[in-house]
Amino acid sequence: QVQLQESGPGLVKPSETLSLTCVVSNSSISSGHYWGWIRQPPGEGLEWIASIYYSESNFHNPSLTSRITMSVNPSKNQFSLNLSSVTAADTAVYYCARHKDGGLFGFDFWGQGTFVTVSS
C-alpha cells in the first residue's frame, strides 16, 4: 500500500515562505507517476496547488504559480512545495497525493494532511 506523509511547520508568519515535504513509502517517486499538492481551507473545498514529475517537470495552479516552487528528491523518495509571501488566506490543511497512472489524472493515494496556520 502506497503511503504519503506530509511534514511542515504548523505555523508560518505572514509574508514568509511555507515549506512542506512529502515522504513517499512503498512506491518509488521515480516510478512514472506525477505527485501533487492539494489544500483545503477550514470549512471549505479542495484546491489543487501543483504537481511534479520525478524529472522535475511540473504544473501549477495559475492563481498560485507566481508563488510556487516545487522539487523532487529521488534519493530520499520525497517531494517538496514552497509557497512564498503567504497570507491568512493560505491557512489550510495541505495534502500531498499521488496521481493515478502516468499523467495528471486522479489522485489515488493521499497523505493524511497537515494543517498550516498563517499568523503573526
Place this chain on the structure above:
Amino acid sequence: DIQMTQSPSSLSASIGDRVTITCQASQDISTYLNWYQQKPGKAPKLLIYDASNLETGVPSRISGSGSGTEFTLTINSLQAEDFATYYCQQFDNLLTFGGGTKVEIK
C-alpha cells in the same frame, strides 16, 4: 480556466435512498472527470475516474456517468458510510475541483 459547478451544495437523504449529484464543466472536458468522497478530518478518496470507471474497492452501488460538460454521480441504496462530502475534479486542462456536495442524514 475550467470552472466546475456542483449541485446541489448539500442534500438530506435516508438510508436506502438513491442520491444523484451533478457536476457541470464550463467547457467540454470529454470524460476527463473524477469523483472523490471525503469524510470529516480525512483525506479525500477516489471513487470514480474517467467519468464512469469505478476505482478498485469502491462498492458497485456507486456509479458515474456523463461526458462533455454534464456529469452525474449516483449512489444507489444509500448506506450509513456514504454520508460524506463529494467532489468532482476535471483534468482536461490542469486540475480543478468542484465546490463539493455534502450528503447528510435526513
